[in-house]
Amino acid sequence: MGRSPCCDESSGNVKKGPWTPEEDEKLIDYIKKHGHGSWRTLSKRAGLNRCGKSCRLRWANYLRPDIKRGKFTPDEERIIVNLHSLLGNKWSKIASHLPGRTDNEIKNFWNTHIRKKLLQMGIDPDTHKPRTDFNHLINLTHLLAAAMSSNSGNPMMNMNTPTWGRNPNIALQGDVTSQLSQLHLLQNLLQIMNSNTFVNLGNNPNFPLGNPSFNNSYLNGSNILQTVEPFAGLKSEEYGSQSNPTTGLLSQSDYSSDFFQHGLSTNTQELECYNKLSNTTNQAEINPLFPALVASSPVITDGTCSSFNQMENKNSSCCNTAPTSTAQSPNNNSNTIFDDLEKLLQDDETSASYWKDILDLTSICASENSW
DNA sequence: AAGTATACCAACCGCTTTCTC
DNA sequence: CGAGAAAGCGGTTGGTATACT
Incomplete structure (x- = not known):
């Protein structure tokens, strides 16, 4: 069915745009005395050259006495x-x-x-499910790239040099193609870590998703x-x-304020992540969610889950069981990735330690970016 | 200090639903 | 019951404030 416009705008008398204090006062006074009744007739009776719809909206969204202004708690x-x-x-x-x-x-x-x-935080606001794209990880990968290229104090690597570092034992070696593929592998790892963040956050009592x-x-x-x-x-x-x-x-813990107060990733946080890599020897103490990666099968002693434990126990709802020998992860392709990683780590004992450092860093960053 | 980018939010637009006759 | 009017609702826009370069 057809509809006539709610206001006669053809005359050009209907005012639009922000309300003036005088208009607000007229509207408030009128409604206090007479109630709003029909919004269409109200505007004329109140002496306002406004569309009735506009009056209703102004009243409902701004002028109503029971409106609670200020920041959301x-x-x-x-x-x-x-x-x-x-x-x-x-x-x-x-x-x-x-x-x-x-x-x-x-x-x-x-x-x-x-x-x-x-x-x-990697949550799709429409579905409230974890996001399936990994665009939000771009900051993390950038951080890693920056760390790789600029950390001259760390013998780990230096992308500016043809051999990827001053230490010949570093993991990233070989030609450019090989280096890129290794970096790609690292990025894939980050993706998996991020997707497992939701699983592991469940162990953190401070994180509401732990509910x-x-x-x-x-x-x-x-x-x-x-x-x-x-x-x-x-x-x-x-x-x-x-x-x-x-x-x-x-319960309040379902969506605690921390959930939001720490939800944003900032450059400062990323910097702190990097600093932690430099200063921390035992990452597991700082971040129990992401114990330091070891190439061999992790041993579970306290009933808590590690990222990699869970990756290896895709279908396990509880982490009290020993990991199986078949490596699986939430992502179908991660088996290959972890095979690659293990191979990489086995290539050289020393390079493995540097990879562990990187993985520790990414673990910390992944968790911090998720707060 | 000026220009630009970004964040915020009041208000508008148009569709749907409800009410009235 | 159907038509038209009114109200409700959600998406979008545009102006302003603030932050950044």
């Missing part, structure tokens, strides 16, 4: 993400669970803040909808059959 952020995972872009429904917040405000906040943070519901959802590669509990007060028709209606509030 970590709790509000958590609620928004939780509800978005359940409801999608139903901003008005989300807003109905956040007293004083408007759908427009929440929508803007999502698009300008939360969305970016989730993307930086069993969240963790399991990523472990299983399933949509978060299937595991995140419904927010209290959410109507059953809003969360549908995918959630457990018998459970109550989400």
Whole structure:
């Protein structure tokens, strides 16, 4: 069916653009005295040359006395993400669970803040699943490349020299093609590490994804909808059959403020990653999520998972079991990658130690970039 | 200090849904 | 029941503030 415009704009009298304080005052005064009633007639009665729609929006999004202004609290952020995972872009429904917040405000906040943070963390903000592309790793690979080329104090390597370093024992040796292929291998490793970040973060009590519901959802590669509990007060028709209606509030740890406060990757963080490589001898102490890589099969003694343990136990939901001899990873192609890596490490004992350093660095960076 | 890039958010646009007659 | 009006909603735009070079 056809529709007439909500306002007669043909006359050219309808004002657009930002509202002036005088207009705000007129609108507030009128609504205080008479209520808004019909928005279309309100604008004329209030002496405003505005479209009724514009008046409604101005009132609803800005002038309403119960509007809560100011920055979103970590709790509000958590609620928004939780509800978005359940409801999608139903901003008005989300807003109905956040007293004083408007759908427009929440929508803007999502698009300008939360969305970016989730993307930086490797989470698809639309699906709430881990991202399948690895573009977000580009900073990490750049960091590595920079470390390789500029770390003159480290005998590890130097891309500016034909032999990739002053130390003839370095891992990256040979012709340019070989070097590139080794770098490529390293990049592949980074990708795998990143994808395993979600698995390993489950062991970190400070990381909200460590919550069993969240963790399991990523472990299983399933949509978060299937595991995140419904927010209290959410109507059953809003969360549908995918959630457990018998459970109550989400715990604060589901989406802790840390999750967001540390979500952004910055150059400063990357620099710190690099510094840690220089200063740290025992990376496992600093970052239990990514114990130092060793070429031989890792031994599990404390029940915690390491990246590589899990890569070797693709289907293992618990890490208390010894790794199997068949190397597998979440990525089908990683078997080859780890075979390559092992071969590389076996080439030279000394070069292996430098590769370990690099891998430690990438582990730290991967985890730090994920906070 | 000036120019440019980026972030933020109020407001608009157009489609859908609900209400009224 | 159907048509038209009104309200609701979500995507997008554009102006302004801030950061960066």
